[in-house]
Amino acid sequence: MSIEIGQPVPDFSASATGDTTVTLAELRGKQVVIYFYPKASTPGCTTQGGDFRDRKTAFDEANTVILGVSRDGLRAQENFKAKQDFNFALISDKDETLCTLFDVIKLKKMYGKEHLGIERSTFLIDAEGRLAKAWRGVKVPGHVEEVLAAAQALSTGQ
Template identity: 70%
Template sequence: MTVELNQPVPDFTAEATSDVTVTLTELKGKNVIIYFYPKDNTPGCTNEGKDFRDFYTDFSAANTVIFGVSRDSIRVHTNFKAKHEFPFELISDPEETLCRHFDVIKLKKNYGREYMGIERSTFLINAEGVLVQEWRKVKVKGHVEEVLEAVRAL
C-alpha cells in the first residue's frame, strides 16, 4: 500500500537514531516532514541534510518535525548525524519498508549501470496525518526553502 496525496498516511513504525522509534500516529498534532535520500555522506545528501539543519528552528516554530530516511544502518546514520550536527533523527530503512510505502524506490542509472535506488523525495504530512504535499525527483538547491514555504502555508 502506498501513500496518496490528500489522504491519511497509513500508520508506520520505524527505527531511528538516538534509540528513537518513530510511530506516525504518535506525531498527530504536529506537521511531519519525511525526506528520502539515497545515501549518507554523499554530496547531495549531505547538502540536503545541512539545509534542513539550517532551517530547523523555522520548521520547529511552524510545529513541524523532520525525519531523514535512507537504507543506511543506524550506526552509519548516527555518525552522519553527529558529523553534521543534524538536530533531527534519521530513520534506517534497510528493508525498504518505508521506501515502498512512499514509492521512492526507482530504477536509476549511473555511468551506464542500472540499479534500484531511492529517488530523492520529500513528503509533508499535516497535523491530522494527511499527506498534503509531495516533492519527487528533488533537486537539492532551494528545495528546503520551498518545503518551509509549504509548511508555513498550512
C-alpha cells in the same frame, strides 16, 4: 501503490538515531516532513540535510517535525548525524518499509549501469496525518526553502 495527496498516511514505526523508534501516530498534532535521500555522507545528501538542519527553528515554529530516511544502517545514520550536527532524527529503512510505502525506490542509472535506488523525495504530512504535499525527483538547491514555505502555509491554514 503510493499515497495520494489528501489521503491518510498509514501508521508506521521505524528505528531512528538516538536509539529511538519513530511512530507516525505519536506525531499526531504536528506536521511531519519526511525526506528520503539516497545515501548517508554523500555530497548531495549532506547539503540537503544541512539545509534542513539550518532551518530547523523555522520548521519548529511551523509545528513541523523533520525526519530523514535512507536505506543506510543505524550506525551509518548515527555517524552521518553526528558528523553533520543534524538536529533531527534519521531513520534507517534497511528493509525498505518506508521506501515502499512512499514509493521512492526507482530504477536509476549510474555510470551506465542500472540499479534500484532511492529517488530523492520529500513528503509533507499534515497534523491529522494526511499527505499534504509531495516532491519527487528533488533537486537539492532551493528545495528546503520550498518545503518550509509549504509547511508554514499549512500551519497557518493558507
